Amino acid sequence: MREEMRPVLLTVNGRSVEVAEGTTVAAAVLISGAPTRRSVSGEARAPLCGMGICFECRVAIDGRPHQRSCQIVCAAGMDVRTL
Amino acid sequence: MFDHPSAGVVAAEKGNERLELRYGKLILATGARELFLPFPGWTLPGICGAGGLDAMARGGLPVSGKRVVVAGTGPLLLAVAAHVAARGAKVVAICEQAPLRSLIQFAGRMLGQPAKLAQGIRYRWAVRAPMYFGCWPVEARGDGALEKVTLRTRLRRWTVTCDFLACGFHLVPNTELAQLIGCRIEDGLVAVDEMQRTSVENVLCAGEPTGIGGVEMAVIEGQIAGLAAAGALNEAGKFVPRRRKMLGFVRALREAFVLDPELRRLASDATIVCRCEDVVYGDLRRYSGWRDAKLQTRCGMGPCQGRICGAAAEFLFGWCVEGVRPPAFPVLVASLATASTVSEEVQEGS
Ligand SMILES: Cc1cc2nc3c(=O)[nH]c(=O)nc-3n(C[C@H](O)[C@H](O)[C@H](O)COP(=O)(O)OP(=O)(O)OC[C@H]3O[C@@H](n4cnc5c(N)ncnc54)[C@H](O)[C@@H]3O)c2cc1C
Ligand code: FES
Numbered sequence: 001m002r003e004e005m006r007p008v009l010l011t012v013n014g015r016s017v018e019v020a021e022g023t024t025v026a027a028a029v030l031i032s033g034a035p036t037r038r039s040v041s042g043e044a045r046a047p048l049c050g051m052g053i054c055f056e057c058r059v060a061i062d063g064r065p066h067q068r069s070c071q072i073v074c075a076a077g078m079d080v081r082t083l
Numbered sequence: 084m085f086d087h088p089s090a091g092v093v094a095a096e097k098g099n100e101r102l103e104l105r106y107g108k109l110i111l112a113t114g115a116r117e118l119f120l121p122f123p124g125w126t127l128p129g130i131c132g133a134g135g136l137d138a139m140a141r142g143g144l145p146v147s148g149k150r151v152v153v154a155g156t157g158p159l160l161l162a163v164a165a166h167v168a169a170r171g172a173k174v175v176a177i178c179e180q181a182p183l184r185s186l187i188q189f190a191g192r193m194l195g196q197p198a199k200l201a202q203g204i205r206y207r208w209a210v211r212a213p214m215y216f217g218c219w220p221v222e223a224r225g226d227g228a229l230e231k232v233t234l235r236t237r238l239r240r241w242t243v244t245c246d247f248l249a250c251g252f253h254l255v256p257n258t259e260l261a262q263l264i265g266c267r268i269e270d271g272l273v274a275v276d277e278m279q280r281t282s283v284e285n286v287l288c289a290g291e292p293t294g295i296g297g298v299e300m301a302v303i304e305g306q307i308a309g310l311a312a313a314g315a316l317n318e319a320g321k322f323v324p325r326r327r328k329m330l331g332f333v334r335a336l337r338e339a340f341v342l343d344p345e346l347r348r349l350a351s352d353a354t355i356v357c358r359c360e361d362v363v364y365g366d367l368r369r370y371s372g373w374r375d376a377k378l379q380t381r382c383g384m385g386p387c388q389g390r391i392c393g394a395a396a397e398f399l400f401g402w403c404v405e406g407v408r409p410p411a412f413p414v415l416v417a418s419l420a421t422a423s424t425v426s427e428e429v430q431e432g433s
Contacts, residue, residue: 019143020143022142022143023142023143024139024142024143024144026139026142026144027139027142027143027144027145028143030139030144031143031144031145035128035227035228039126039355039358039361040359040360040361041361043126043355043361044128044227044228045126045128045358046128046129046131046228047131047135047139048119048130048131048132048135048358048391049116049117049119049131049132049134049135049138049391050131050132050134050135050136050137050138050139050142051116051132051134051135051138053116053387053390053391054358054387054390054391055359055385055386055387056358058386066386070138070139070142074143
């Protein structure tokens with residue numbers, strides 16, 4: 001019963017990623033295989049809460065830093081940068 | 084919504100804009116967040132909340148074919164296991180920290196709520212995975228991402244390989260905004276009367292901040308609060324008996340899923356507690372309280388403002404994590420600095 005996938009194309013750290021419509025940026029980053037950020041001591045981190053509270057998922061989107069990617073849906077042509 | 088600069092006004096951020104919203108009545112419905120308890124390795128990518136994995140799977144994270152361990156406490160675990168299994172995940176274990184006898188008692192008390200009991204049973208049936216009681220993860224390992232998690236019960240310890248560990252120790256009500264406004268907090272919850280009115284005039288509160296009771300209870304409270312705010316007290320009163328009936332469920336939840344004190348020993352000295360500032364357990368346990376620890380270690384000073392580590396510290400050290408100061412939610416510095424750009428009349432907000 002899955003809805004027909006309408007792909008959205010964006011880039012994560014310059015690499016193209018194709019996701020289904022409605023996918024969050026956090027999911028797109030995980031699909032690309034990248035962690036969302038490095039902690040102050042250098043650990044790789046990925047989303048924890050999935051609901052806008054922990055800030056582990058923050059990335060830069062189209063040049064705007066510190067965006068909580070779990071709360072933002074992918075749009076065509078988005079330029080997402082982690083770390 | 085992040086501040087309450089004066090009576091009848093709340094400050095909010097929308098995109099890059101700061102809004103000052105004037106209200107006659109304000110209904111707070113800020114919900115709850117998951118409680119995360121630190122254990123060695125819990126910061127590895129692949130480990131997230133139980134509700135967290137559910138939310139991310141709904142947000143398009145593919146879990147099909149992935150090995151998932153669901154752990155923590157509360158009825159949410161079964162729901163999450165069933166949801167991700169429906170998306171093709173292979174749930175390898177469900178670990179409930181509460182002992183089996185608590186769950187049996189809980190099920191007994193749920194006989195008065197057959198719909199909820201039936202839902203729980205449906206969820207359990209939908210997942211083939213073994214369910215363990217008095218069980219939780221003690222260590223996670225992996226090279227850059229989760230590979231293995233070690234689980235324990237009173238009788239044994241064993242290690243399973245998995246791609247995701249979805250782990251949440253039930254819910255913490257989001258009371259920050261209510262605290263900032265000055266609403267009385269009792270036992271960690273926003274105190275309300277039968278009409279959902281808080282101790283502050285014209286401010287009402289509905290849903291999880293007044294007690295963790297699931298979606299049905301939240302909806303009833305929302306109806307009462309909405310009608311009461313509109314002055315329809317008689318209409319609102321019609322929902323009160325239903326709410327009162329559900330308070331039994333709230334109490335049953337609290338009692339059944341009370342955290343095992345053993346969980347306080349999960350973190351080792353090198354375990355990160357504050358994920359924003361990478362403050363470890365060994366640094367924190369030297370302090371006598373939250374304020375002290377915060378000033379000396381920066382614990383709770385990062386972007387999450389202590390929402391994750393504060394609740395953990397309350398449980399781990401018995402600290403009282405109080406003193407909310409604006410912003411009650413992290414916002415752009417510009418929002419704090421600029422004067423209001425827009426003013427809107429509103430009746431309610433969250
Ligand atoms: C994965 C999952 C499965 C669940 N399954 C069930 C189930 O099967 N049965 C059941 O009964 N319950 C279930 N629940 C619980 C149910 O979702 C909650 O009980 C219900 O949503 C509570 O409603 P609420 O209005 O109190 O809070 P929420 O629905 O959490 O809404 C709170 C809202 O307030 C917003 N907010 C918070 N702070 C601010 C602020 N400062 N400014 C602006 N907005 C803010 C949040 O972003 C959120 O949108 C489940 C929960 C989860 C996470
Ligand atoms: S995953 Fe926690 S804020 Fe996005």
